Amino acid sequence: MSAPTALSPATxxxxxxxxxxxxxxxxxxxxxxxxxxxxxGCALFGGGGGGDPTVGLLMARExxxxxxxxxxxxxxxxxxxxxxxxxxYVGAPTVLREKLQNGWEGRRLVEEVESLFGRSVVAIMPxxxxxxxxMVPLNWAARLRLPYVDADGMGRAFPxxxxxxxxxxxxxxxxxxxxxxxxxxxxxxxxxxxxxxxLLRTAVSAFGGAASGAMYVMTVATAxxxxxxxxxxxxxxxxxxxxxxxxxxxxALVSETDAIELIRGKVVEVARETSGRFVRGSAVISDxxxxxxxxxxxxxEFLVALEEGYVQASVPDIITVIDLHTGEPIVTExxxxxxxxxxxxxxxxxxxxxxxxxxxxxxxxxxxxxxYVPVEMIHARPI
Amino acid sequence: MSAPTALSPATxxxxxxxxxxxxxxxxxxxxxxxxxxxxxGCALFGGGGGGDPTVGLLMARExxxxxxxxxxxxxxxxxxxxxxxxxxYVGAPTVLREKLQNGWEGRRLVEEVESLFGRSVVAIMPxxxxxxxxMVPLNWAARLRLPYVDADGMGRAFPxxxxxxxxxxxxxxxxxxxxxxxxxxxxxxxxxxxxxxxLLRTAVSAFGGAASGAMYVMTVATAxxxxxxxxxxxxxxxxxxxxxxxxxxxxALVSETDAIELIRGKVVEVARETSGRFVRGSAVISDxxxxxxxxxxxxxEFLVALEEGYVQASVPDIITVIDLHTGEPIVTExxxxxxxxxxxxxxxxxxxxxxxxxxxxxxxxxxxxxxYVPVEMIHARPI
Numbered sequence: 047m048s049a050p051t052a053l054s055p056a057t058x059x060x061x062x063x064x065x066x067x068x069x070x071x072x073x074x075x076x077x078x079x080x081x082x083x084x085x086x087g088c089a090l091f092g093g094g095g096g097g098d099p100t101v102g103l104l105m106a107r108e109x110x111x112x113x114x115x116x117x118x119x120x121x122x123x124x125x126x127x128x129x130x131x132x133x134x135y136v137g138a139p140t141v142l143r144e145k146l147q148n149g150w151e152g153r154r155l156v157e158e159v160e161s162l163f164g165r166s167v168v169a170i171m172p173x174x175x176x177x178x179x180x181m182v183p184l185n186w187a188a189r190l191r192l193p194y195v196d197a198d199g200m201g202r203a204f205p206x207x208x209x210x211x212x213x214x215x216x217x218x219x220x221x222x223x224x225x226x227x228x229x230x231x232x233x234x235x236x237x238x239x240x241x242x243x244x245l246l247r248t249a250v251s252a253f254g255g256a257a258s259g260a261m262y263v264m265t266v267a268t269a270x271x272x273x274x275x276x277x278x279x280x281x282x283x284x285x286x287x288x289x290x291x292x293x294x295x296x297x298a299l300v301s302e303t304d305a306i307e308l309i310r311g312k313v314v315e316v317a318r319e320t321s322g323r324f325v326r327g328s329a330v331i332s333d334x335x336x337x338x339x340x341x342x343x344x345x346x347e348f349l350v351a352l353e354e355g356y357v358q359a360s361v362p363d364i365i366t367v368i369d370l371h372t373g374e375p376i377v378t379e380x381x382x383x384x385x386x387x388x389x390x391x392x393x394x395x396x397x398x399x400x401x402x403x404x405x406x407x408x409x410x411x412x413x414x415x416x417x418y419v420p421v422e423m424i425h426a427r428p429i
Numbered sequence: 430m431s432a433p434t435a436l437s438p439a440t441x442x443x444x445x446x447x448x449x450x451x452x453x454x455x456x457x458x459x460x461x462x463x464x465x466x467x468x469x470g471c472a473l474f475g476g477g478g479g480g481d482p483t484v485g486l487l488m489a490r491e492x493x494x495x496x497x498x499x500x501x502x503x504x505x506x507x508x509x510x511x512x513x514x515x516x517x518y519v520g521a522p523t524v525l526r527e528k529l530q531n532g533w534e535g536r537r538l539v540e541e542v543e544s545l546f547g548r549s550v551v552a553i554m555p556x557x558x559x560x561x562x563x564m565v566p567l568n569w570a571a572r573l574r575l576p577y578v579d580a581d582g583m584g585r586a587f588p589x590x591x592x593x594x595x596x597x598x599x600x601x602x603x604x605x606x607x608x609x610x611x612x613x614x615x616x617x618x619x620x621x622x623x624x625x626x627x628l629l630r631t632a633v634s635a636f637g638g639a640a641s642g643a644m645y646v647m648t649v650a651t652a653x654x655x656x657x658x659x660x661x662x663x664x665x666x667x668x669x670x671x672x673x674x675x676x677x678x679x680x681a682l683v684s685e686t687d688a689i690e691l692i693r694g695k696v697v698e699v700a701r702e703t704s705g706r707f708v709r710g711s712a713v714i715s716d717x718x719x720x721x722x723x724x725x726x727x728x729x730e731f732l733v734a735l736e737e738g739y740v741q742a743s744v745p746d747i748i749t750v751i752d753l754h755t756g757e758p759i760v761t762e763x764x765x766x767x768x769x770x771x772x773x774x775x776x777x778x779x780x781x782x783x784x785x786x787x788x789x790x791x792x793x794x795x796x797x798x799x800x801y802v803p804v805e806m807i808h809a810r811p812i
Contacts, residue, residue: 237612244635
């Protein structure tokens with residue numbers, strides 16, 4: 047991974063102004079100087095999953111250098127009847143680093159979607175902000191000179207297609223399109239998002255484990271009520287807090303954002319296996335005095351944090367492990383004994399805290415028999 | 430399998446007039462009385478593969494009873510710029526009997542293809558005449574009240590999508606469409622028929638081993654030079670010869686068609702295994718006196734017939750094993766010790782005897798290191 051690049055105060059200032067301000071058009075040009083902070087923020091939102099944003103960062107940087115900066119736009123500032131293209135990488139995170147995209151997959155996706163829907167795509171939106179997918183579609187936006195929507199479909203990273211807010215809002219997942227780096231293209235139509243997931247996973251495997259996809263295509267008007275709004279700005283702010291927090295990036299994160307630190311210490315145990323397309327296992331972090339042990343349950347992402355049998359945070363809230371030496375989030379497949387880390391948790395978008403949201407992404411959806419309590423409530427009460 | 434149904438002489442007469450007659454419009458209405466002969470002919474063209482036509486026969490019979498007979502039309506009698514829909518069942522033959530089609534898959538295929546190509550489908554064509562696929566699309570033609578083209582893409586049965594005459598003629602295999610009985614739909618675009626084959630097989634497996642597909646969609650003008658012409662009439666004639674040949678159906682076949690009998694006797698050995706999606710193995714047939722042994726090499730279909738090391742017939746010519754008691758062809762997966770059979774071979778369509786045709790379907794394409802000699806030449810010379 048590339049070393050953190052310091053942001054100039056001016057650049058930082060630019061996206062600090064992205065915080066909701068009523069009556070003001072929030073329009074920012076994403077240039078190459080924003081990319082390190084955005085990548086860091088996407089990694090923080092990955093919750094240990096979603097893949098490393100580095101490849102996406104490199105491709106976005108080249109595209110922005112060649113094609114110019116990308117407007118980051120709020121859905122309120124786009125024409126209501128235009129199409130939003132929720133898109134990203136589909137496949138195993140590790141394959142993204144080995145089987146590179148050709149860079150123009152987004153054009154094929156846009157062509158196919160415009161032909162299927164008979165209207166124009168007006169903006170590119172990441173399907174998930176967490177991990178690599180917060181960056182991958184930015185490359186396409188730059189090359190196609192389309193704006194990047196300040197929203198996504200997860201507000202973090204999740205492993206499956208049904209786990210998107212568009213599904214909660216009743217937006218059909220199909221017709222969806224996937225394309226590989228040879229421009230082989232597949233259009234899928236189903237009546238049921240479980241079939242979409244099944245057919246796409248199988249097709250991605252036939253493509254060699256990696257593909258680019260667009261799904262839940264919708265109008266801007268629909269997207270306004272079916273997405274996690276302003277998640278790209280939020281990732282920029284989080285990433286910026288960490289990059290600027292010299293000395294103690296985690297302290298900066300906790301003081302400037304809604305992040306909650308669960309423990310700081312050393313990884314003393316990692317039990318992990320990769321079975322099928324999932325990384326499963328657990329890890330234990332001990333504080334320096336050895337008085338506290340925090341156990342993290344892993345399925346691609348960090349899903350549940352437990353201390354003495356009590357839940358300290360759980361899905362759908364975001365649990366992220368940060369390397370104290372580099373300030374970089376550590377993905378679940380790279381966690382190892384001896385790392386000095388901080389474990390932080392962020393409140394997830396309220397859409398996932400509804401009954402319907404929890405049915406798709408709560409602890410029980412991943413097989414854990416624990417009730418969900420919002421992370422800020424757990425830590426507001428005296429333990 | 431249903432018992433053979435005797436055809437009335439009048440019915441037989443009807444399709445006997447289908448033989449090419451210059452200047453005469455060849456237009457026949459396929460009614461329920463034609464179906465047993467057509468199914469038998471398709472089974473004979475299957476060469477031991479392509480699946481049992483019975484399910485297709487039953488569905489076509491119901492559809493014709495409900496929607497009326499289907500015009501069998503020559504490509505010369507269709508508008509040159511209309512679309513021909515080459516279509517059929519894609520998957521393991523045995524699954525077709527267990528996971529039934531809903532019957533309306535053809536409508537979904539036509540809708541999708543008309544939307545993709547922006548013009549009308551004017552006729553339904555079987556992708557392969559051999560086995561189940563000679564019958565399956567007839568059900569769709571009846572329900573959609575579209576004519577059935579007197580042609581197909583193989584002139585027999587072959588296991589893969591590249592092995593179609595449209596591929597030889599340079600017609601693109603995609604965009605192709607597959608749909609399952611739930612109407613889940615997939616559209617595939619590739620630049621290479623090998624990728625089409627790979628992606629379709631994977632998708633069919635995701636659908637549960639069975640789907641309906643349309644591929645190599647083309648205009649009537651293109652189809653005239655890219656298909657095996659009049660193969661549906663030829664199947665009707667073959668099937669009729671067998672059904673009417675009371676006492677000795679094989680003798681009737683040999684005397685009335687270009688079939689060549691290779692041996693008549695008993696199955697004395699079958700070695701067979703089903704690995705992946707292929708049935709592989711061999712069988713030996715002995716004449717009653719025990720003087721001659723004919724060995725058949727099997728890969729889904731009967732591919733090579735050998736006697737004392739000499740090739741008696743081979744792909745792409747058709748090798749079919751007929752049960753002497755019932756007159757029915759025996760598919761490779763049902764061949765067993767003790768059956769009384771006749772082994773016959775038919776010359777394949779000349780398209781497959783070209784260098785390009787043999788590269789796709791000759792003995793070497795299936796891994797046999799023997800030269801191809803047309804079956805009628807092998808048996809014209811003194812042995």
